[in-house]
Amino acid sequence: MALIKSISGIRGTIGGIPGDNLSPLDVVRFTAAYGSWLKESLNDGSTQPKKVVIGRDGRISGELVQRIVVSTLNALGIDVVDLGLSTTPTVEMAVVFEKAAGGIILTASHNPKEWNALKLLNNKGEFISGEEGAKILEIAAADKFIFADVDNLGSYSTNDTALEKHIQIIVDYPLVDVAAIKQAGFKIVLDAINSTGATAVPQLLKALGVEDIVVLNGEVNGQFAHNPEPLPEHLNQLCNEVNKQKAHMGIAVDPDVDRLCFVCEDGSLFGEEYTLVAVADYVLKHRKGNTVSNLSSTRALRDVTEKHGGQYFPSAVGEVNVVNMMKESKAVIGGEGNGGIIVPDLHYGRDALIGIALFLTHLAHEKKTVKQLRNSYPDYFISKNKIELNPGTDLKKIFTVIQKKYKKQPINTIDGLKIEFDTDWVHLRPSNTEPIIRIYAESNFQTTAANIAKRLMQDINEAQ
Numbered sequence: 001m002a003l004i005k006s007i008s009g010i011r012g013t014i015g016g017i018p019g020d021n022l023s024p025l026d027v028v029r030f031t032a033a034y035g036s037w038l039k040e041s042l043n044d045g046s047t048q049p050k051k052v053v054i055g056r057d058g059r060i061s062g063e064l065v066q067r068i069v070v071s072t073l074n075a076l077g078i079d080v081v082d083l084g085l086s087t088t089p090t091v092e093m094a095v096v097f098e099k100a101a102g103g104i105i106l107t108a109s110h111n112p113k114e115w116n117a118l119k120l121l122n123n124k125g126e127f128i129s130g131e132e133g134a135k136i137l138e139i140a141a142a143d144k145f146i147f148a149d150v151d152n153l154g155s156y157s158t159n160d161t162a163l164e165k166h167i168q169i170i171v172d173y174p175l176v177d178v179a180a181i182k183q184a185g186f187k188i189v190l191d192a193i194n195s196t197g198a199t200a201v202p203q204l205l206k207a208l209g210v211e212d213i214v215v216l217n218g219e220v221n222g223q224f225a226h227n228p229e230p231l232p233e234h235l236n237q238l239c240n241e242v243n244k245q246k247a248h249m250g251i252a253v254d255p256d257v258d259r260l261c262f263v264c265e266d267g268s269l270f271g272e273e274y275t276l277v278a279v280a281d282y283v284l285k286h287r288k289g290n291t292v293s294n295l296s297s298t299r300a301l302r303d304v305t306e307k308h309g310g311q312y313f314p315s316a317v318g319e320v321n322v323v324n325m326m327k328e329s330k331a332v333i334g335g336e337g338n339g340g341i342i343v344p345d346l347h348y349g350r351d352a353l354i355g356i357a358l359f360l361t362h363l364a365h366e367k368k369t370v371k372q373l374r375n376s377y378p379d380y381f382i383s384k385n386k387i388e389l390n391p392g393t394d395l396k397k398i399f400t401v402i403q404k405k406y407k408k409q410p411i412n413t414i415d416g417l418k419i420e421f422d423t424d425w426v427h428l429r430p431s432n433t434e435p436i437i438r439i440y441a442e443s444n445f446q447t448t449a450a451n452i453a454k455r456l457m458q459d460i461n462e463a464q
Contacts, residue, residue, distance in 0.1 A: 005030075005137055011108050011117030014061045022116055024068055031072040031104070032147075033140035034120050037132070038102050039076065042123070049154050051079045053094045053121075055086030055162075056106035057256040058195035060222035061116045065106050069118070070156055077148030079155045083162050085196050085220060087257035088119070089351035093169070094162040095125035096347070107256035110229035113222055126348050127320045166353065167204050173346060175286055176357045180364035182209025187247040189214045189263075191238040193228045194221055195255035197352075204353050208360060214245050230254055230261045230339060232269050243267040249363075249370045253352045259339040260352035262359065264371040272339040273298040277377055279341050279355055280333045282362035284308035289332030292325045294318070295418045296427050296440045297337030300378045316415035317429060323348045337382075383449040385439040386431075387457050390464050395430055398437075401463040402428070402456070419456075426452050428460070 003012035003021050010030045012022030019026065038050055052073055056062035062085075070080050081098050083091060088105050095103040101123050108115035120128045120136070128136070139145070148154070171178060188210055192198035198218040205213050216237060217225040227234045230252040242250040242263050250263030262270035270278075277300045280291050284305065291305040294317045302312035310332075315325035319340065326334040326344055335342045340350035343358070366373060389395075399417050412418040416429035416437075426441040437460060441452040 005140075006133065009117055009119040009133075011111070011115060013114045014064075014116055022065075024064075027065055027068045027118070028072050029140050029143070030118055030136070031069045032076060032145040033136045034102070034104065034118070035073050035076040035078050036139050036145050037136045038078070041132075042101050049077050049079045049152075050101040051081060051098060053081045053083065053091060053098050053100045053103040053159075054106065055083035055088075055091035055094070055103075057087070058085060058198075058220040058222045059106075059108065059116055059255065060113055062106055062222065065116050065118075069104060069106065074154035074156060075147045076145070077152045077154050080157070082156065082158045084158060084160065085199065086163065087166075087196050087200050087353070089258055089347070089349050089353060090163050090166045090200070092121060092125035092349040092351075093166050093347050094159065095121055095123065097162060097165060098159070105256065109256055110254045110259065112227065113224050124348070126323060129320065163200055163203065167200075167207050169346065170204065170354050170357050171207050173343075173354065173357065175283060175361065176208070176354075177361045177364065178207075178209050181357075181360045184248075184360075184364040185212075186210050186249065186360065186363075187212040187214075187245065189216065189238060189241045189245055189247045189250045190218075191216045191230075191235065191250065191252040192218050192220075193226070193253070193255055194219055194224050195228070195257075196220060197253040197255070197257045200257055200353060201251065201253060201356065204356060208357060210360070212247075214241065214247065216241060224255070228255050230259055230272060235261075235263065235269065239263050239267040239269070251356060257352045258350040260341065260355045261339045262370060264374060265369050266371055268371065270370060270374050273337040273380075273382065274300065274374060274377060275339040275355060275359070276333075276335045276337065276341055277301050277304055278362060278373060279335075279358045280304055281308075281377070282358055282365075283333040283343075284310060287332045290329045292322055292329060292331045292334035294322055294336050295412060295415050296429070296438075298380050298382060299423060299425065299442060300380050303378050314412060314414075314418075319350055321415070378444075380442050380444060381446040381449045382440055382442045383446070383453045385441075385453045385457065386436045387439060387460055389435045389437065391435070393435070393464055395437075398460055398463040399428070402459050405459065421452070424448065424452060426456050428456060 103121035105119040261272040341355035443449040
């Protein structure tokens with residue numbers, strides 16, 4: 001079991017010993033630290049309580065954690081607006097709708113059912129920065145909290161219209177063509193993984209004019225029918241059902257609906273790396289500009305971006321890093337290769353709902369099957385590996401040795417070490433929580449990608 005404290009929040013397994021797991025005491029401590037930081041950082045002299053928006057995915061522990069978070073914030077004198085069962089992008093947008101000081105999303109994203117987490121947002125509905133996260137961890141470690149007296153406790157209210165408003169904004173988004181989607185008459189199978197996608201995605205699809213929807217794992221009970229990360233090995237049921245139903249496509253989201261992947265009409269996978277590629281292709285046809293993805297994402301985005309006359313910028317891994325690079329490069333579309341789509345003029349957060357709307361518009365305009373659309377993009381294959389490090393391993397030394405060995409190749413060091421070999425690449429990235437290095441390699445051929453990864457793993461072993 002585990003408790004992981006990071007700059008963007010806290011996540012862990014429910015139960016067990018405080019400090020080792022996500023116990024009620026840990027929820028109180030980190031909520032109080034966030035609330036204390038919020039009051040301190042936004043001290044504008046106002047006597048009005050600060051407001052925080054919260055929402056949760058469908059996890060078993062969600063309601064328990066929600067009650068603790070609400071009570072802790074209220075005890076600090078902070079007003080809480082509770083969205084209840086929601087999605088990560090909806091909470092992000094609701095912070096802006098409510099003119100709140102911040103937000104907390106109660107979700108462990110793609111982690112299994114025993115996990116939960118507090119993801120922390122600023123007043124723009126974006127994830128807090130590294131510096132802000134470090135300050136919150138410092139407050140938590142020192143228990144530097146001052147709770148409100150009885151006359152100054154925070155209030156509690158609910159908002160059950162945030163998802164409806166989020167969907168309406170998507171429907172009204174200039175690049176979403178509801179008439180074209182409706183005319184296409186799509187039949188869609190959705191794997192909602194027993195979480196809030198079971199509510200949000202069908203509501204969106206109906207608003208887009210899609211009437212024929214088959215929902216798998218649609219009971220929102222947190223008893224995930226399979227591992228909730230939308231990876232190929234977890235999507236067999238969806239692939240089979242698309243075939244059985246003779247559907248046009250399948251859609252899979254993770255429990256908090258910020259990651260998205262598609263299944264082709266023949267039951268084959270579109271590829272989560274290509275979710276962003278396809279959406280970017282559509283956006284760039286209508287808006288000239290730049291794109292961003294993290295260093296571990298497919299080169300296909302760069303190819304598509306350059307085809308449309310834009311410039312591609314890589315960022316360090318992590319949504320907050322992608323967002324910062326998007327702002328810096330004035331990107332018109334960006335995200336991560338794990339199926340995370342960020343549309344900046346909607347909001348700076350991964351959002352599967354806007355991703356679905358843009359993908360369906362693209363598909364309807366192209367008048368292609370999903371498989372034909374996938375075949376129109378370059379074929380790259382990513383080999384994902386990890387290597388365990390010996391106790392006391394000097395990471396700096398390993399990276400220095402490898403960088404020297406491949407000094408003739410283009411190298412990026414903003415997040416670990418990325419080495420390019422013409423159109424192939426390998427990315428070495430040390431874990432922040434485990435004594436391992438993750439090795440991602442990409443090539444036009446699966447065997448080449450695997451061989452590049454093996455070669456670098458050998459280099460790492462020799463350098464230890």
